[in-house]
Amino acid sequence: MGFVTQLAYVSKGGGEGSVKVEDCPKECARRCSQAHGMKACLFFCNLCCEKCLCVPSGTYGNKEECPCYENWKTREGTPKCP
Structure with a gap:
């Protein structure tokens, strides 16, 4: 799967299941x-x-918008999702 590099794309925001x-x-x-x-x-x-x-919206933070994204951790207990 290739990565799309449309950096000008603006997110609508939203919770889990919104994408x-x-x-x-x-x-x-x-x-x-x-x-x-x-x-x-x-x-x-x-x-x-x-x-x-x-x-999550933005390029950093706002993880509270997606609890699954926010709560998924590595074995070491650090956030798995950027």
């Missing part, structure tokens, strides 16, 4: 547009989006 799986690449391109580790950000964002069907 369709086919929209995850463009939502994650928006979310990760300012990340220093773009490749890792896109990988984990797409993983989280496909599970939670939600990507």
Whole structure:
């Protein structure tokens, strides 16, 4: 699956289930547009989006909009989703 790089895309915001799986690449391109580790950000964002069907608005923070996205943790207890 290729990543769409439409960085000008504006999110509508919304809770879990507000994104369709086919929209995850463009939502994650928006979310990760300012990340220093773009490749890792896109990988984990797409993983989280496909599970939670939600990507928080903005390029950082706002995770409370998507509880699944916010609460998914690594084994070490750090956030899995960017």
